[in-house]
Amino acid sequence: MQIGSEQVWLHMAQYNLEGCQSVDLAEHPSGIVPTLQNIVSTVNLGCKLDLKIIALQARNAEYNPKRFAAVIMRIREPKTTALIFASGKMVCTGAKSEEQSKLAARKYARVVQKVGFQAQFMDFKVQNVVASCDVKFPIRLERLALHHNAFCSFEPEIFPGLIYRMKDPKIVLLIFVSGKIVLTGAKSRDQIKRGFEQIYPVVLEYRKVPQIGNEGKDSRDPVPRQLT
Numbered sequence: 001m002q003i004g005s006e007q008v009w010l011h012m013a014q015y016n017l018e019g020c021q022s023v024d025l026a027e028h029p030s031g032i033v034p035t036l037q038n039i040v041s042t043v044n045l046g047c048k049l050d051l052k053i054i055a056l057q058a059r060n061a062e063y064n065p066k067r068f069a070a071v072i073m074r075i076r077e078p079k080t081t082a083l084i085f086a087s088g089k090m091v092c093t094g095a096k097s098e099e100q101s102k103l104a105a106r107k108y109a110r111v112v113q114k115v116g117f118q119a120q121f122m123d124f125k126v127q128n129v130v131a132s133c134d135v136k137f138p139i140r141l142e143r144l145a146l147h148h149n150a151f152c153s154f155e156p157e158i159f160p161g162l163i164y165r166m167k168d169p170k171i172v173l174l175i176f177v178s179g180k181i182v183l184t185g186a187k188s189r190d191q192i193k194r195g196f197e198q199i200y201p202v203v204l205e206y207r208k209v210p211q212i213g214n215e216g217k218d219s220r221d222p223v224p225r226q227l228t
Helices: 006-012 051-057 098-115 141-147 189-205
Strands: 035-044 071-076 079-084 089-095 122-134 162-166 171-175 180-186
Touching: 035 098, 051 071, 051 098, 071 098, 079 098, 089 098, 098 122, 122 189, 141 162, 162 189, 171 189, 180 189
Parallel strands: none
Antiparallel strands: 035 089, 035 122, 071 079, 079 089, 122 180, 162 171, 171 180
16 A cells, blocks of 8 residues: 555644653663554455445444545544445554554454455555654754755655655655654554664754854754665
8 A cells, every 4th residue: 555645744744743652772772762653454354345235234434435435434442444445455544553453453344244244354464654753852954855865855845844765664754843753654663663763863963953142153064874
């Protein structure tokens, strides 16, 4: 599943970015663990579905084929939303952990079974992990973009965050001048951890230092640290 438009990035940036968990410095040298905000997973129910029947008989389900070719179903625990397609494919979004996402997907599959379909639970896969954190210092995005132009783009007139495309792990980071960071496109929380630990020394080099008068002003650019 591709996650990649400006609309998705804008949506992800609206998540709560405040505060991060206390951590073991041996595992997280930065001292910060990004908070998981959303898990997107997919599953194959293994049978064709009549979406009209599901929408009529299942609770908290809606279906408007003129607008979207899937039933939209919601449950409260775990608080998630499922997109159920006639092909039997299902997308589950909104969970805060991989375990919650799998539990929610199983609950949706059981709802489909109760309606009368021979639904199975096949090929569950986490497609996208979104996390966020705050490094607690402002970042010089213009300089970061200049020295890391092979990996990132920064067009503040279109979107206020710098978009950093990391190669390994293959994730996308949205870095804001305030120090808020959103990580998306990961397949696991381990990729989130590795990606953040790689980017933290980089943003630290481009930390904005408050200037008091002209005498204490240091106009030197930081030596760029390139990620491989």
